[in-house]
Amino acid sequence: MSECWSRIHITVNGEDRTFHVPPMKRLLDVLREDLHLTGTKEGCGEGECGSCSVRMNGELVNSCLVPVLQAEGASIETVEGLANAGELHPLQQAFLACGGAQCGICTPGMLMAATQLLARNPHPDMAEIREGLAGNLCRCTGFKRIFESVLAAAHGPDDAANRETEQATHAR
Amino acid sequence: MSTHATTRIVGAPVPRKEGVDKLLGRARYVDDIEREGMWHGATVRSSIPRGLILSIEFDHRIDWSEFTVVTAADIPGENHIQLINADQPCLADGKVNHCEEAIVLLAHPSKQKLREAVAGVHIEYEPLPPVFTIEESERQDAVVWGADNLFKSFLLEKGDVDKAWAGAAHIVEGEYRTGAQEHLYIENNGVIAEYSEEGGVTVWGSLQCPYYVHKSLLAVFDLPAEKVRVIQTETGGAFGGKEDYPSLLAAHAALLAMKSGHAVKMVYDRMEDLAATTKRHPARIRHRTALDRDGKLLAMDIDLATDGGAYSTLSPTVLSRATLHSPGPYVCPNVRVRSRSWATNTVPYGAFRGFGAPQGVFAMERHMDAIAAAIGIDPIELRRRNFLHDGDTTATQQVMREPVILDQLLDRALEQSDYYQKRAQFARENPGSAIKRGMGIAAFYHGAGFTGSGERFLNSLAGLDVTPEGKVRVLVSSTEFGQGTNTVLTQIAAEVLGLDMSDVLMAPADTAIVPNSGPTVASRTAMVVGKLIERAGLQLIEMLHKDAGLDESFTREEFFSACDLYRAAKGEVVSLSRYEALPGIFWDDKTYRGEAYPAFAWSIHVAQVAVDTVTYSAEVEEYWTVQEVGRVLNPVLAGGQIEGGVAQGIGYALYEKVLLQNGRMVNNQMTNYIMPTAEDVPQIYVHFEEIPFRHGGYGAKGIGELPHDGPAPAILNAIRDATGVSFCAIPLLPEDLYAGLAARTAVEEAATV
Numbered sequence: 071m072s073e074c075w076s077r078i079h080i081t082v083n084g085e086d087r088t089f090h091v092p093p094m095k096r097l098l099d100v101l102r103e104d105l106h107l108t109g110t111k112e113g114c115g116e117g118e119c120g121s122c123s124v125r126m127n128g129e130l131v132n133s134c135l136v137p138v139l140q141a142e143g144a145s146i147e148t149v150e151g152l153a154n155a156g157e158l159h160p161l162q163q164a165f166l167a168c169g170g171a172q173c174g175i176c177t178p179g180m181l182m183a184a185t186q187l188l189a190r191n192p193h194p195d196m197a198e199i200r201e202g203l204a205g206n207l208c209r210c211t212g213f214k215r216i217f218e219s220v221l222a223a224a225h226g227p228d229d230a231a232n233r234e235t236e237q238a239t240h241a242r
Numbered sequence: 243m244s245t246h247a248t249t250r251i252v253g254a255p256v257p258r259k260e261g262v263d264k265l266l267g268r269a270r271y272v273d274d275i276e277r278e279g280m281w282h283g284a285t286v287r288s289s290i291p292r293g294l295i296l297s298i299e300f301d302h303r304i305d306w307s308e309f310t311v312v313t314a315a316d317i318p319g320e321n322h323i324q325l326i327n328a329d330q331p332c333l334a335d336g337k338v339n340h341c342e343e344a345i346v347l348l349a350h351p352s353k354q355k356l357r358e359a360v361a362g363v364h365i366e367y368e369p370l371p372p373v374f375t376i377e378e379s380e381r382q383d384a385v386v387w388g389a390d391n392l393f394k395s396f397l398l399e400k401g402d403v404d405k406a407w408a409g410a411a412h413i414v415e416g417e418y419r420t421g422a423q424e425h426l427y428i429e430n431n432g433v434i435a436e437y438s439e440e441g442g443v444t445v446w447g448s449l450q451c452p453y454y455v456h457k458s459l460l461a462v463f464d465l466p467a468e469k470v471r472v473i474q475t476e477t478g479g480a481f482g483g484k485e486d487y488p489s490l491l492a493a494h495a496a497l498l499a500m501k502s503g504h505a506v507k508m509v510y511d512r513m514e515d516l517a518a519t520t521k522r523h524p525a526r527i528r529h530r531t532a533l534d535r536d537g538k539l540l541a542m543d544i545d546l547a548t549d550g551g552a553y554s555t556l557s558p559t560v561l562s563r564a565t566l567h568s569p570g571p572y573v574c575p576n577v578r579v580r581s582r583s584w585a586t587n588t589v590p591y592g593a594f595r596g597f598g599a600p601q602g603v604f605a606m607e608r609h610m611d612a613i614a615a616a617i618g619i620d621p622i623e624l625r626r627r628n629f630l631h632d633g634d635t636t637a638t639q640q641v642m643r644e645p646v647i648l649d650q651l652l653d654r655a656l657e658q659s660d661y662y663q664k665r666a667q668f669a670r671e672n673p674g675s676a677i678k679r680g681m682g683i684a685a686f687y688h689g690a691g692f693t694g695s696g697e698r699f700l701n702s703l704a705g706l707d708v709t710p711e712g713k714v715r716v717l718v719s720s721t722e723f724g725q726g727t728n729t730v731l732t733q734i735a736a737e738v739l740g741l742d743m744s745d746v747l748m749a750p751a752d753t754a755i756v757p758n759s760g761p762t763v764a765s766r767t768a769m770v771v772g773k774l775i776e777r778a779g780l781q782l783i784e785m786l787h788k789d790a791g792l793d794e795s796f797t798r799e800e801f802f803s804a805c806d807l808y809r810a811a812k813g814e815v816v817s818l819s820r821y822e823a824l825p826g827i828f829w830d831d832k833t834y835r836g837e838a839y840p841a842f843a844w845s846i847h848v849a850q851v852a853v854d855t856v857t858y859s860a861e862v863e864e865y866w867t868v869q870e871v872g873r874v875l876n877p878v879l880a881g882g883q884i885e886g887g888v889a890q891g892i893g894y895a896l897y898e899k900v901l902l903q904n905g906r907m908v909n910n911q912m913t914n915y916i917m918p919t920a921e922d923v924p925q926i927y928v929h930f931e932e933i934p935f936r937h938g939g940y941g942a943k944g945i946g947e948l949p950h951d952g953p954a955p956a957i958l959n960a961i962r963d964a965t966g967v968s969f970c971a972i973p974l975l976p977e978d979l980y981a982g983l984a985a986r987t988a989v990e991e992a993a994t995v
Contacts, residue, residue, distance in 0.1 A: 102274075107267075108267070108270075108273075108274035109266070109267020111273075111478070112273070113429070113912075115511055115512055116512070118913055119428060148267070162262075162265040162266070165261075166257045168878070169255075169878035169879060169882045172724035173429070173477065173480075173723055174264030175427075175429040176428050178267045200921050201920075203920040204921045206920070207428060207919060209890065210724045210725075210886045212887075212888055212890075212926055213920045213923050214885045214923070214925070215882055215885065216920075
């Protein structure tokens with residue numbers, strides 16, 4: 071390799087990590103290939119789909135658009151850091167109960183975007199949730215159950231149940 | 243037994259089986275998997291739509307000794323992908339028939355070096371004249387496939403259409419067009435392949451149908467069945483886009499693995515996936531309809547044409563479903579559907595949720611509103627007068643033996659959406675507003691399972707076994723890609739065996755482990771495979787009862803003790819169940835007559851749309867769905883299927899345009915191929931009426947494809963209601979709305995001069 075490699079130091083999910091990589095390597099690839107944190111996904115490689123969303127110093131970023139040198143010294147949070155000692159984070163619990171994850175490929179990014187939203191605004195309304203997740207594409211759910219998951223995590227499950235609009239009836 | 247209303251687990255909103263793994267980020271998708279000494283693969287593709295390959299040159303500045311290079315000459319078996327006609331080459335050999343057709347494969351340990359190497363392969367062509375549209379193909383501007391460009395045609399006839407026109411009070415004609423649509427699963431197509439002399443070919447991949455890939459690899463590698471193994475990895479969305487394409491990609495990776503001696507990973511990036519993989523078939527549908535004085539249908543003459551792309555792949559079966567869904571959920575004594583699928587020099591069109599039905603339903607349901615306008619009847623009333631009921635016959639002369647409750651679904655949809663009140667309100671408000679609102683409806687069915695005799699030919703096998711560790715395993719090749727296969731099949735097994743969800747595991751979707759329960763397509767899994775699992779469970783209880791003394795009612799502990807006894811006495815505890823054709827099912831492929839599907843799901847959609855006459859954007863403000871899909875096995879998952887399908891259908895109607903230039907997709911990025919976002923999808927209301935279907939798993943019929951059939955016509959009908967302009971083509975982008983509304987304004991101005 072002709073390119074010069076850099077020594078990079080970042081904190082990932084609270085753990086200090088130091089490694090040598092090409093400085094322009096995407097943060098996404100560093101997380102997946104060098105740190106083996108494959109929970110963060112690539113969907114489009116151009117910052118459109120949000121599947122690679124992680125938090126960097128408390129800001130939501132598309133890790134496919136961040137050269138790792140830009141993350142030098144930063145604190146990174148990924149989906150692997152959400153659960154606490156095996157116990158699901160309230161958002162993860164809500165996604166499980168409300169059907170917020172289907173194929174699961176957008177889910178890590180969606181969870182990070184939702185984490186960011188709730189960090190800024192612990193009790194968002196539906197319009198704020200829509201706006202907060204607008205950078206993350208989901209092709210499976212039509213978003214409704216993702217919104218309900220975030221509402222449930224933010225306001226408690228009863229509130230989400232009140233907003234549940236579907237009913238099942240036996241016709242005959 | 244199967245339709246008992248009281249169940250413990252079936253019908254409950256149990257959480258997704260693999261949900262925790264997905265939420266923790268530890269579910270393993272293909273790109274998350276590394277194999278020892280793994281290389282990467284890349285594809286050199288055609289840059290022209292049709293022509294002869296004159297030469298393939300390799301740039302001398304690249305050290306090709308580092309690379310593995312594969313061409314058609316390296317294929318040990320047949321250079322064809324096995325779908326219906328086996329006309330699609332695995333690698334182009336001497337000629338190309340579409341842009342992005344694979345010609346040369348490269349493998350190398352470094353992805354970066356591969357990118358440079360792909361640019362270093364120079365292919366010289368002698369171009370041949372291409373055809374790009376249905377019309378060019380019909381006219382045979384050039385013959386690009388077979389003798390006449392025709393992949394397949396069907397003729398469905400009931401009564402005598404030609405005699406019906408003379409006695410008609412009204413005759414209404416219309417032409418409708420639908421565009422290509424990209425699946426846009428968020429995980430691109432990808433596989434890993436390994437090869438060894440002893441073991442043969444092993445492929446891990448993001449795919450729907452392990453046995454389709456298996457069958458295709460057998461032919462490409464000329465290997466016996468036991469030397470090809472296909473394993474599905476966690477799959478990040480599919481929607482039909484991983485039904486046919488993975489057979490091609492798996493063959494490519496496996497050829498590179500064989501020649502390089504390394505495991506080879508091929509995961510497309512988004513631009514390659516969009517440009518090179520299948521899309522929904524574009525279609526042109528013409529309707530000519532006769533009605534009597536009371537608005538009852540007398541005759542329907544439907545001419546349907548699809549663009550199949552460069553190779554036939556699944557076009558014949560997509561055309562079949564389009565044909566069978568074109569006449570809509572109506573009674574009509576005289577019906578003719580003439581359908582044809584044409585070759586063009588574009589990437590082959592393939593399977594996509596709905597599989598031809600969305601095209602047919604769009605035309606029929608838009609046409610119903612056009613008829614209503616032409617003869618001066620309310621569009622709701624027109625549908626009501628013509629709905630199918632129990633005992634009626636469809637266009638294929640299938641007698642509706644199961645309950646058909648379209649009136650009831652319609653009543654519920656009108657009530658929930660407040661349809662009439664809103665129409666009146668919008669009619670009052672629209673004249674004084676730049677925002678024009680409207681309400682639109684679509685009524686439709688979706689046939690569940692394979693068409694006609696298809697399920698009999700599939701001859702699916704599925705089952706259950708019990709491990710010495712005390713777990714029941716579901717043995718199916720049916721795959722999970724978000725829609726809920728793992729969860730509902732586990733629910734069925736746990737229910738029938740009286741166990742908990744945690745007692746039941748899904749065996750890996752690995753052709754070395756599970757039997758062929760058929761492809762995971764056609765809304766068949768819960769209904770057909772679910773029934774096989776239910777039966778395998780009953781059979782297992784019977785075995786344990788007979789040979790291990792299990793009582794008629796038993797606890798979980800007694801069940802597993804009986805399994806241990808059985809194992810000690812007889813060996814493996816396994817129960818397999820094979821598909822049995824339903825009684826009284828008759829289908830004639832030649833005349834296209836008989837029982838087209840074992841069951842139909844029924845649905846009414848209502849869309850509320852706002853058209854901004856300043857910006858020419860159309861927004862779906864609210865959306866209501868009412869459906870009868872048999873028994874709902876899991877309300878959270880079922881609701882998610884409907885909502886996701888509606889969102890994808892909204893994209894089909896208003897956002898998603900595949901822009902082709904010279905037969906190549908030029909907007910092959912998420913930046914400019916636009917799908918609905920969290921801000922675009924409206925509140926979607928979902929209501930199920932449940933009528934358990936006795937031949938489906940715990941009463942289930944198909945659900946997955948149904949919701950994609952309705953949004954496009956419901957939305958365009960609502961736009962007509964809002965603006966008075968009848969749009970007949972999708973996608974309907976702002977520039978199309980502008981053109982249509984401006985033309986109407988011009989006509990009105992001319993009339994007032």
